[in-house]
Amino acid sequence: MTRIIITTLLVFAWLTTANAQRKSVNAYHDHNVECMGVEHDGSQTLRATGRGRNKADAVEQAKKNAIRAVIFYGITEGRDGCNMRPLVTEANAEEKYEEYFNIFFMDKGEYTKYISSKDSKARSKTHSKSKVDCIYTVTVRVLRSELKARLTSDNVIK
Template identity: 50%
Template sequence: MKLILPLITFLLLLTNSNAQQKIAGNYIYKTECLGVELDGSQTVKAWGNGKNKADAEEQAKKNAVRDVLFNGIHEGKQECEIKPLITEVNAREKYEDYFNIFFTDGGDYKRFISLRDENNEKRDKRKAHKSITKGIVLRVLRSDLKKKLIADGILK
């Protein structure tokens, strides 16, 4: 009996620990506003998930641009433009071919981010099962992105 109680306690703690790790691994990190620059760019902390560090960083960059385009930045400082650049309903689907090309690995989206601020804040990395979640600080060149969308006929 003396051995059974500690064994049951250990098994319960082990099960609870595994459940907490699974929950943490599935947590959705949102893009946060860290500030707005005088040139119209937004400094944000974005998160990405991938099979390795490089994939996670690439996804974080895409997520930052995507949030500025379609969602707006709602977390962090209130200085960032909460309203997305594209407010048209179902624009992602309507211009699907355009945005699929825009967001390809090495696509045009990279022209609208800057990693100048990356040394100001340590990058965060969290592992969950077989993937890595990575947070990076970057600047989204919002005004340049808006000009491109107007030139390409997405915005009017």
């Protein structure tokens, strides 16, 4: 009888620990994107944060986070006047078109055609380092209208 109680307690402790670990991993994925302004051509200037093994990985991840925010999440922070709504409003679109977006967001992939660093100023990048990774915040311009046209032509949005 005591073996059953001990086994039950161990299984319960293991499940509780596994659930707590899963929650901490989800907190790792953040999309900190802030709107800095909108240009006359419809493009948006954004400050995005990325995390990576080194500077190059973190900067590329920040650019992907900026594009991903415009496509899926919308811009929730920053100045007024920005187009806050995401381009894709369909529920679970990221999973539905997973194959398309895996190719789109490959390292140095198609997403690079819709992002520019021409609004970056000297010393506008902020960073922090730890023993595990680097975190960089960069200023980029997302070509929203061209991105919308691409997603429309590829039948991701209607």
